[in-house]
Amino acid sequence: MRRTDMANPYHRQKQPEAVRRALLEQAARLAVERGVAAVTVQAVADAAGVTKGGLMHHFPSKQALIEAVFQDLLDDLKNSLYESMRADPTPHGSFTRAYVIEIFDMDPGARGGLWSALSVLMLSDPKLRVMWAKWIGLWLKAGRKTDDGLDLAIIRLAADGVWLSDLSGVPLSSRAQLRDQLIKATYLES
CATH class of the missing domain: 1.10.357 (Tetracycline Repressor; domain 2)
Structure with a gap:
C-alpha cells in the first residue's frame, strides 16, 4: 500500500486550485509585509511550499503573478x-x-x-x-x-x-x- 504524505510533493494528491490560491495569498502577504519588490518567484514558491516550477505552472512570470x-x-x-x-x-x-x-x-x-x-x-x-x-x-x-x-x-x-x-x-x-x-x-x- 502506498503512503500519501502531504510533505512529499511526489506523493500528494494534486489540488491545482488550492495551490493557485496559496500562491496568490503568499504573494499578497509578501507584498504587504515587505513590499512588492519582495514578491519574487522563488520567495512566493518557498512561502507556498511549492517548487519554482510548480509556481511557473500557474503563473509563467512574476508579472503574471x-x-x-x-x-x-x-x-x-x-x-x-x-x-x-x-x-x-x-x-x-x-x-x-x-x-x-x-x-x-x-x-x-x-x-x-x-x-x-x-x-x-x-x-x-x-x-x-x-x-x-x-x-x-x-x-x-x-x-x-x-x-x-x-x-x-x-x-x-x-x-x-x-x-x-x-x-x-x-x-x-x-x-x-x-x-x-x-x-x-x-x-x-x-
Whole structure:
C-alpha cells in the first residue's frame, strides 16, 4: 500500500486550485509585509511550499503573478461593492456610496496594505493601469442610470483622494466627518 504524505510533493494528491490560491495569498502577504519588490518567484514558491516550477505552472512570470494578485483584489472589491449595493434601498448613487464606504473602510495594515502596495505599482505598470481602467469603466458603464453625473463623479474622485492620502501616509483630520459628508452628498440628485 502506498503512503500519501502531504510533505512529499511526489506523493500528494494534486489540488491545482488550492495551490493557485496559496500562491496568490503568499504573494499578497509578501507584498504587504515587505513590499512588492519582495514578491519574487522563488520567495512566493518557498512561502507556498511549492517548487519554482510548480509556481511557473500557474503563473509563467512574476508579472503574471502580480497581475493575478491585482485581479484577485479587484474581484474582492467587486464582491464587496455588490453586497453594499444590494443592501442599499436607494438606487440613486448606490455605486458611489459603496465605493466611498470601501475606500474609507480599507485598513492600510491589512488587505488595504496590499491595495497600497499594488497602487504604487499600478502608477508605473501600464498593464495594471489598463486593468484598473477597464474595471472601473465597466462599473461606471453599468451605473449610468444610478451613478451618472458630475456630482457623483466628484464624490468618487474625493474618495480617490482619500485613498491617495492613505497611500502616502498623510493623516486626515475629521476622517469620519468627511466620510459621512461624502455619503450624505450621494443622496442629493442634481
